[in-house]
Amino acid sequence: MNESERLFEISRRIFPGGVNSPVRYYQPFPIFIRSGSGPIIRDEDGGEYIDYCLGFGPHILGHSFQPIVDAISSQAREIISPGTVNRAEQELGVMILDAVNEEQIRFASSGTEATMHAVRLARGVTGRKLIVKMEGGYHGAHDYSLIKSGSGNLTFGVPSSEGIPPEVSSTVIPVNFNDAASLEAVFRTKGNEIAGVITEPVMGNTGVIPPESGFLERIRELCDSHGSLLIFDEVITGFRFHYGSFQQIAGVRADLTTYGKIIGGGLPVGAIAGPQNLMRNLSPAGRVYQAGTFSGNPLTMRAGTVALEALRKESYEKIDLLADYLLSSMVDVIRQAGFTVTGNRVGSMFQLFFNASIVKNYTDAMKSDPGTYMKIFRSMLKEGVYLAPGQFETNFVSFSHSRNDADKTIEGLVNAVGKIGEDRGKRK
Numbered sequence: 001m002n003e004s005e006r007l008f009e010i011s012r013r014i015f016p017g018g019v020n021s022p023v024r025y026y027q028p029f030p031i032f033i034r035s036g037s038g039p040i041i042r043d044e045d046g047g048e049y050i051d052y053c054l055g056f057g058p059h060i061l062g063h064s065f066q067p068i069v070d071a072i073s074s075q076a077r078e079i080i081s082p083g084t085v086n087r088a089e090q091e092l093g094v095m096i097l098d099a100v101n102e103e104q105i106r107f108a109s110s111g112t113e114a115t116m117h118a119v120r121l122a123r124g125v126t127g128r129k130l131i132v133k134m135e136g137g138y139h140g141a142h143d144y145s146l147i148k149s150g151s152g153n154l155t156f157g158v159p160s161s162e163g164i165p166p167e168v169s170s171t172v173i174p175v176n177f178n179d180a181a182s183l184e185a186v187f188r189t190k191g192n193e194i195a196g197v198i199t200e201p202v203m204g205n206t207g208v209i210p211p212e213s214g215f216l217e218r219i220r221e222l223c224d225s226h227g228s229l230l231i232f233d234e235v236i237t238g239f240r241f242h243y244g245s246f247q248q249i250a251g252v253r254a255d256l257t258t259y260g261k262i263i264g265g266g267l268p269v270g271a272i273a274g275p276q277n278l279m280r281n282l283s284p285a286g287r288v289y290q291a292g293t294f295s296g297n298p299l300t301m302r303a304g305t306v307a308l309e310a311l312r313k314e315s316y317e318k319i320d321l322l323a324d325y326l327l328s329s330m331v332d333v334i335r336q337a338g339f340t341v342t343g344n345r346v347g348s349m350f351q352l353f354f355n356a357s358i359v360k361n362y363t364d365a366m367k368s369d370p371g372t373y374m375k376i377f378r379s380m381l382k383e384g385v386y387l388a389p390g391q392f393e394t395n396f397v398s399f400s401h402s403r404n405d406a407d408k409t410i411e412g413l414v415n416a417v418g419k420i421g422e423d424r425g426k427r428k
């Protein structure tokens with residue numbers, strides 16, 4: 001029994017399912033990570049892995065990026081979380097607002113909080129009840145997100161969670177991503193009751209799915225013509241493809257936008273941004289309540305500021321090209337080994353779908369074979385590569401990954417698929 005296995009026996013007794021967030025679990029037991037630097041994470045047994053999960057997205061600069069470590073250490077010596085207004089929150093707030101061209105921002109401590117409060121704000125402002133979301137879209141683990149949700153909700157085969165009363169779930173209408181007709185049908189019948197549409201502009205919790213040309217524009221038009229608000233959940237996509245939001249690239253502006261992950265430099269964070277006429281409805285300026293003990297804490301704010309300062313100087317083309325090279329090589333290796341696979345990529349986000357067809361929405365993604373993905377995931381662990389631990393998660397390339405890391409990953413994949421092929425041969 002190795003150290004991870006031994007530790008997981010202990011975790012099983014302490015935590016439900018042995019984990020503190022479901023997607024961290026995989027069979028037979030998850031490896032315990034002890035340290036990391038740049039693209040590398042190290043486990044409790046001395047194993048090293050090139051990491052493409054990157055903490056599910058925040059570490060776009062790599063693990064324990066030195067300027068962030070320094071900023072956290074020096075801020076911790078000053079104060080950690082006074083629960084008061086502070087300069088550090090102003091600094092990060094202004095940086096984000098300038099970059100994404102918004103008027104106001106409210107910080108929270110997770111993406112879940114940000115989207116939950118954005119939904120409340122949309123309802124409060126419009127005085128309407130219904131929220132439209134995408135099938136397979138994930139906006140955190142609150143009641144209004146867990147309706148036909150993505151991420152662990154798909155991996156663990158729970159279409160939506162128990163414990164959500166029908167009075168709540170009946171206020172959320174799922175539609176198909178990249179399917180304007182399904183959205184138009186909902187607006188035709190319920191248009192004047194819809195408070196808002198919430199969507200990830202690039203789906204990142206059903207694997208990676210790019211928006212088709214015209215789809216985001218169509219959501220915008222339908223919201224405009226029915227007085228509904230458009231909420232883009234940019235918790236994954238914010239500062240991922242350039243120094244700003246995805247909507248700036250797409251040319252479609254949301255009314256409210258949620259952020260998280262990257263903007264906290266690796267510490268817990270969330271945020272809602274938008275124009276003053278909407279944002280001023282948040283308490284204490286307005287009558288929509290939103291709060292958090294740790295919101296805007298200087299530790300996170302400093303980490304986020306330093307991360308954004310570094311990102312402002314980076315050329316994102318570098319990670320896009322590396323992800324392109326990596327994914328196309330991985331797809332070639334897997335196909336040559338006789339598997340059917342489709343690769344989806346947007347910038348530095350990518351995923352492999354064990355699926356014959358093009359994946360443009362949840363229905364297509366569900367045709368994939370998560371079993372084969374997990375076989376590859378586990379074999380890659382033995383090769384020293386940590387992929388996202390689920391077919392419906394996203395792999396990320398960070399600025400710390402090099403061409404050499406990509407080449408080692410591809411070499412590892414050749415061995416991994418070879419071994420899976422041998423096993424298949426033996427079983428026949």
Ligand SMILES: Cc1ncc(COP(=O)(O)O)c(C=O)c1O
Pocket residue numbers: 056109110111112113115138139140141200204205233234235236260261269270
């Ligand atoms: C698009 C999106 N929104 C919201 C969330 C929730 O963020 P958090 O896990 O910080 O609560 C996630 C988490 O993965 C996400 O991917």
